[in-house]
Amino acid sequence: MNPQPGSTASSGSFGDRTWDGSALISRRLAQFALGWMATVALWLVVFALEGRLGVVAVLLAAASGATLAVAIRLAGADPTAPRVLPVTVAACVVLGVAAMGITAAAGVYGEIYAFMLLTLYLAAALVFCWGWRAELALLLATLGPWAAFLARFPLFVSRLELAAAVTIGSAVALALAEGTARNRRQVARRRRAEDESAAALAASRDAYRDLAEHAPDMIWTCDLDGRMTYANEALAHFLGRPVSTILGRLGSEFWTDDPGNPTSDGSSAPAPPADRPIAVQCHTPRGPRWVEVVISDVTGPDGARIGFRGVSRDVQERRDTEAALRASEERFRSAFDYATIGMVVVGHDGKPIDVNPAFSEMLGYTRAELLSRTMDSLAHPDDAARATVETMRLVMGEIRAYRMEKRYYHRDGHVVWVLLSCSLTRD
DSSP: OOOOTTOOOOOOTTEEEEEOOOOHHHHHHHHHHHEEEEEHHHHHHHHHHOOOOHHHHHHHHHHHHHHHHHHHHHHHHHHOOTHHHHHHHHHHHHHHHHHHHHHHHOOOOHHHEEEEEHHHHHHHHHHOOOOHHHHHHHHHHHHHHHHHHHGOOOSSSSSHHHHHHHHHHHHHHHHHHHHHHHHHHHHHHHHHHHHHHHHHHHHHHHHHHHHHHHHHSSSEHHHHHHHHEEOHHHHHHHHOGGGGGEEEESSSGGGGOOOOOOOOOOOSSOOOOOOOOOEEOOOTTTTEEEEEEEEEEETTTTEEEEEEEEEEEEOOHHHHHHHHHHHHHHHHHHHHHHHSOOOOOEEESOOEEEEOOHHHHHOOOOOOHHHHOOOHHHHHHHHHHHHHHHHHHHHHHHHHHHEEEEEEEEETSSSEEEEEEEOOOOO
């Protein structure tokens, strides 16, 4: 597994087992060295007060300090190197053997050395969090020499009692070493997962921001009071002002006082509609322009609404086109309805789509009656063939229009002669 940015996890090995605490050991080795040397110094003071301190004990204490200094240097050269763990275990073994030499030179009870070893075991387990395998290696490497030279130590308790105490202390040290290692690994996994989640969130946020910044549509967010918290460059360009002058201001400050706007007092953000966009007219360097806005909620981790996000699009050209189309339709409708000659719009099926009052009056039918008939049913059959031919030529594009005299039946049955002018109406 590759360590995430900002993580202290690294990979190393002890025997056949992959282990990822080298960086932790490297960071804590100096603290461990300081604590251990303070412990040894305290024992030397006690031995001196008792008149037991000799040159050998002092030299062994100095050798312990030198061993720790070398270990710190090796670990610090490459804190994540696989050698960090075995070097640290070896240094602790040297400390344990040196402690045996110090107590032997001072001629104290063997229980004192057992206590110093227990201190070493527990301190290493707590500080390095290296698991039961490393702790067992330290136990075997230090208890073996002590057992070999146990006969030289005076004992206050029986050897059987001492063996039971050492066994219990060793078991406690192994359990502590494994417990702290598992806790460290769990914390490392949680931090790694948090780092991965944070990295994914940052990547998603950066991708969204990049998309928003380069989007042609205007993208923005605001709080519940309607104050702008984000605006992309498209919105800034549309409003003709820098983003910095938009943030923190009420969105409604950029609106005109057109009565078609959602609100006019600017006291709060408009509630997002459930099923449709809203239209807002804004002040711009090109004058008042209408935008179409799609608004959605921004929610917090608890699901509560904390603001709004919106996507706006300039629709002024579309509204102008629609207005021009409405005006054109109104002009056509006025000309159609008030024309003094009959006018009919006929569909492909030959049925009228619309008829004006003049045509209805000419044939004596109501508008509803004419819309339910076909033009052929109104025409004289002798004119049908010619009208069909001319209409086909019109549809084929051979002619742009045609005129002909044609007979229609009035509602009361008499024939009405008309001069028909016909052309195509295209979309």
